[in-house]
Amino acid sequence: MKQHKFLKITISLILLVALITVASIFLSYNVLTVRTFSYETDKAVDPVRAVVISDLHEHEFGKDNVKLVEKIREQEPDIILMVGDFVNQDSTESTVVVKLVEQLSKLAPVCYSLGNHEESYMAKTDWKFPKEIEKAGAHFLDKEYVDMDIRGTKLRIGGMFSYAFGADGKDSAAAAPEDVKKFLMDFQDTERLKIMMAHRPDSFIFGDAASVWDVDLVVSGHDHGGQVVVPFAGGVFGGDQGYFPKYVHGMYEKDRLHLFVSSGLGSANEPLPRVNNLPEVAVVEIEKSTQT
Template sequence: MRKIRYLFYVLIFILIYSFFIEPFSVKKTDLHIDVPNLDLKIKIVHITDLHMYKYIFFHEKILDKIKEEKPDIILYTGDSIIKNTDKNDLNKFFKKLSEIAPVYTVYGNWDYYNIELVNNVYNKNNIHVINDNTINVFFDNFSIKLIGLPIYKKISYVDTTESNYTIVLEHIPDTIFYNKEVFDQANLILAGHTHGGQVYIPFITKFFIKKYSFYLKGKINFKDNKIMYINRGLGAWFNIRFLAPPEILIITLN
């Protein structure tokens, strides 16, 4: 009887933690990359999967943590909304985000539920959409090529112009493997979508999620010093997370 009672207490604790504590925590992850011929330090923040309903203290917390880093640019890999997102609150978040540093983004699958709303907020706040497109960002004489992959299809045009460093933005991790030309020139690939499993139970979560993504979370090393990073994201379905806390990735190019 005592064991059943303890089990009940543990279950209650896990539920409270999963619904009311972990979803509102924010963990920073550092990724340091040595880049040949780079004479300065470039700091990049990567975030993804906002899934905002209403602007609350949690979003203020996210913005404060990003602001602390003083990034040169912010890269965002989509899924800003859910079905009932408050437009004014979404606008408030991206207005404050764009005041920290220039923001470059691609669309996530949820954004297509109301792409007009998403575009309206992005346009109003000078959020640079590079979905199915390429842009070069310069830091003195050092150029970073940003390639934005669309979901569910190959990129329309592959820009092979040389740059010092190439970062690919995609929402769904697997997309890069259907764009071999982009993969070949990429140095760093940033993705989201998986929420790190959201409820992460070792081995079990990975087994169930593998049909949606080859990789679940974190850093993956490929040959030729090519790196992919799958961010756990910020929002969550049904506002539940367990052993997969919201994440802000801090990338430092040295």
């Protein structure tokens, strides 16, 4: 009798855990959340409200992403930063992301940078992808930057998928490829507030890149917040960072730069689905530091 009761309790617990997991997976792909983060700078700025999105992976929140667009509209953004992986490497077309850019560009200036899936998609399917994104209304930035004046604040927005260091065994910034060094030296030569869109946080966290390059704020995605988020432990997977990565979601300080990492909006064909990990529209409030 006791064994029968124990078996019933065990089965009930297993079913409960399975139900909670299935519900968590569903929510992690379908229920948008908005999270707000603050970035303070000593530079002369008026408040700027930047929306950061990444890692859509061709997912749609309603037809033509109407729910995503409306959620972003509600945030009243001054600028929208799209930080890569909006297509999949095996996508056959770019209709989903092109329609999204067309809608978002009516809300605020849009900047778009490459992710690893765009790189593969362009190589396999559509090398004209950057022109399609620009025609839809965004600034497409890869080892390029654009200067903007927004609400009295002078910004320099750059985009770079490459690592900001080289493969010399020490991940030294000095060993970075010449085109990367040339771009970064040009990018940092300004008094404007410098924001770099780098899909992988890995691009600036290894070696001495964060102490060598003069970038105010790096915005990234790529790691999907760790894909599976364990309560009290955080995200599990972090690409080059390994398991339970340090730089996986939120605002960080590293050496001379700040780094913001979004948990993104979806995922592609990962070994595990997103779990306990709501798709994120991130708002980064850029403000003048109040510290004296």
